[in-house]
Amino acid sequence: MTSKSTPMVKAExxxxxxxxxxxxxxxxxxxxxxxxxxxxxxxxxxxxxFLRCINHLEKINAGRLSVDGELVGYREANGKLYELRDRxxxxxxxxxxxxxxxxNLFPHMTxxxxxxxxxxxxxxxxxxxxxxxAGKLLDRxxxxxxxxxxxxxxxxxxxxxxxxxxxLAMEPKLMLFDEPTSALDPELVGDVLDVMKDLASDxxxxxxVTHEMGFAREVGDSLVFMDDGxxxxxxxxxxxxxxxxxxxxxxxxxxxx
Amino acid sequence: xxxxxxxPAQPPADAPPPAPEPIKAIxxxxxxxxxxxxxxLVLLALLVRAFAAGxxxxxxxxxxxxxxxxxxxxxxxxxxxxxxxxxxxxxxxVLAVMRQSKNPVTSTVAWFYVWFFRGTPVYVQLFxxxxxxxxxxxxxxxxxxxxxxxxxxTPFLCALLGLGxxxxxYMAEICRGGLLAVDEGQTEAAHALxxxxxxxxRRIIVPQAMRVIVPPTGNEVxxxxxxxxxxxxxxxxxxxxxxxxxxxxxxPVVEMLVLAAVWYLIATSVLSVxxxxxxxxxxxxxxxxxxxxxxxxxxxxLSGGANRSSAGGAA
Numbered sequence: 001m002t003s004k005s006t007p008m009v010k011a012e013x014x015x016x017x018x019x020x021x022x023x024x025x026x027x028x029x030x031x032x033x034x035x036x037x038x039x040x041x042x043x044x045x046x047x048x049x050f051l052r053c054i055n056h057l058e059k060i061n062a063g064r065l066s067v068d069g070e071l072v073g074y075r076e077a078n079g080k081l082y083e084l085r086d087r088x089x090x091x092x093x094x095x096x097x098x099x100x101x102x103x104n105l106f107p108h109m110t111x112x113x114x115x116x117x118x119x120x121x122x123x124x125x126x127x128x129x130x131x132x133x134a135g136k137l138l139d140r141x142x143x144x145x146x147x148x149x150x151x152x153x154x155x156x157x158x159x160x161x162x163x164x165x166x167x168l169a170m171e172p173k174l175m176l177f178d179e180p181t182s183a184l185d186p187e188l189v190g191d192v193l194d195v196m197k198d199l200a201s202d203x204x205x206x207x208x209v210t211h212e213m214g215f216a217r218e219v220g221d222s223l224v225f226m227d228d229g230x231x232x233x234x235x236x237x238x239x240x241x242x243x244x245x246x247x248x249x250x251x252x253x254x255x256x257x
Numbered sequence: 258x259x260x261x262x263x264x265p266a267q268p269p270a271d272a273p274p275p276a277p278e279p280i281k282a283i284x285x286x287x288x289x290x291x292x293x294x295x296x297x298l299v300l301l302a303l304l305v306r307a308f309a310a311g312x313x314x315x316x317x318x319x320x321x322x323x324x325x326x327x328x329x330x331x332x333x334x335x336x337x338x339x340x341x342x343x344x345x346x347x348x349x350x351v352l353a354v355m356r357q358s359k360n361p362v363t364s365t366v367a368w369f370y371v372w373f374f375r376g377t378p379v380y381v382q383l384f385x386x387x388x389x390x391x392x393x394x395x396x397x398x399x400x401x402x403x404x405x406x407x408x409x410x411t412p413f414l415c416a417l418l419g420l421g422x423x424x425x426x427y428m429a430e431i432c433r434g435g436l437l438a439v440d441e442g443q444t445e446a447a448h449a450l451x452x453x454x455x456x457x458x459r460r461i462i463v464p465q466a467m468r469v470i471v472p473p474t475g476n477e478v479x480x481x482x483x484x485x486x487x488x489x490x491x492x493x494x495x496x497x498x499x500x501x502x503x504x505x506x507x508x509p510v511v512e513m514l515v516l517a518a519v520w521y522l523i524a525t526s527v528l529s530v531x532x533x534x535x536x537x538x539x540x541x542x543x544x545x546x547x548x549x550x551x552x553x554x555x556x557x558x559l560s561g562g563a564n565r566s567s568a569g570g571a572a
Binding site: 090091092093094098100117166 | 440442443445446447448449450451452453454456460461464465
């Protein structure tokens with residue numbers, strides 16, 4: 001079980017329903033370490049739901065889903081599955097950073113405090129260490145001068161960059177991006193994408209649900225087109241975006257490109 | 258803060274453009290305000306005349322204002338208010354969290370508690386506590402404590418339990434509303450960072466819920482101060498009881514009730530000011546710039562109307 005042979009994320013026949021709504025209808029895919037993996041598709045196709053299943057914000061109904069070789073939400077012993085306790089679920093999530101469409105920064109904390117919160121509270125880091133690293137991370141996302149600002153005093157693009165820094169503070173091995181630029185004014189999208197490109201070039205494993213086809217083409221290593229809860233087409237972004245094979249992919253791309 | 262917004266092709270910058278001529282217009286006349294003021298003045302005059310004709314010994318109010326018995330009653334009222342609120346808030350928070358819990362036993366218990374204590378009048382509850390001695394002769398908490406019921410259940414304890422436990426039911430609902438008001442994305446973000454349920458609640462949810470919880474809690478404190486006058490039902494010596502005693506013994510019955518009202522007004526006014534600053538504290542982060550407090554505004558105005566424009570930005 002070397003990290004080379006273990007995929008970072010592996011999904012086999014993953015199903016998810018909310019009540020009677022069948023959202024994911026058997027998803028199979030693999031994400032390799034250091035890969036930038038883009039998920040595209042029309043809204044309601046299940047791409048965000050799938051992303052949320054990866055860190056167990058949603059519970060899958062059928063199939064197997066594992067991160068770095070460990071099942072999500074369960075432990076397997078003697079051929080049986082045991083549900084994980086909340087504490088164990090929380091422990092697994094430490095290694096998975098998540099960035100939300102609507103930022104979800106903690107509004108009662110400054111940018112710096114937002115970034116320090118998890119390292120201090122979850123990892124038990126000293127405040128001095130956490131503060132120093134939070135400062136570096138803010139610098140990395142280009143917001144060193146905004147350390148003392150509350151989220152409401154930052155623009156959407158700045159908030160999202162703080163949110164990325166907050167996720168990075170836990171030193172995750174996998175980053176999930178749930179439409180990170182969809183809630184931003186067009187002129188602010190570039191700053192956030194630049195930070196993400198910088199992360200990708202650093203070798204971070206990233207799964208990105210996005211509508212930014214330019215980003216997918218430029219930075220992505222693989223791309224999956226989802227529609228109605230299934231993977232319709234996958235491959236290198238250049239191929240899927242340039243020479244789509246399926247009618248559904250073609251019609252979707254003709255609307256967004 | 259000056260930005261060059263497309264400079265007009267005009268004389269160089271050192272000659273400022275001529276100030277625009279201010280509008281001269283005849284303002285709207287608010288006749289309604291004058292009429293309303295007149296009506297109020299007339300009604301006030303009638304009221305004053307009525308009381309002037311009555312046999313009111315106004316001098317008795319300042320005379321008894323700091324009477325030792327009255328002050329003792331006032332002190333007891335404040336004590337019972339504060340302690341009942343402490344019980345109410347602590348138990349209320351616990352009940353709200355129990356109610357939200359995924360554990361069906363705790364959430365049902367919390368539901369029944371709120372159902373019972375909100376569904377019965379606090380006056381009835383106070384009487385119940387007071388008269389429990391008719392059915393229990395002893396209190397016997399096996400290894401720890403044993404005593405005659407009447408020695409154990411003093412008027413103070415009756416008042417405290419009656420008011421505190423009742424208040425907890427209301428505080429539970431207020432706290433629950435506050436917890437529900439926090440965006441679900443906050444819980445998700447905290448969980449995604451690997452924070453446990455408890456820590457998420459303590460560090461992320463509760464501080465944000467406070468902004469919703471504090472204003473109605475301030476109202477509850479003010480309400481409690483007044484509701485505490487019901488403890489007369491359990492023979493507790495509060496402000497109202499002391500005012501009535503003094504009135505009965507010394508004669509000025511109505512004057513002493515007015516005196517009690519004055520003390521209640523003073524206390525609630527002080528609490529209102531405290532509430533204002535507490536709300537301000539919990540609003541940080543929610544609005545970009547807090548509006549100045551009345552004191553700050555006053556100071557800004559006193560420091561001269563000349564630089565009035567800068568007063569608004571001072572924080």
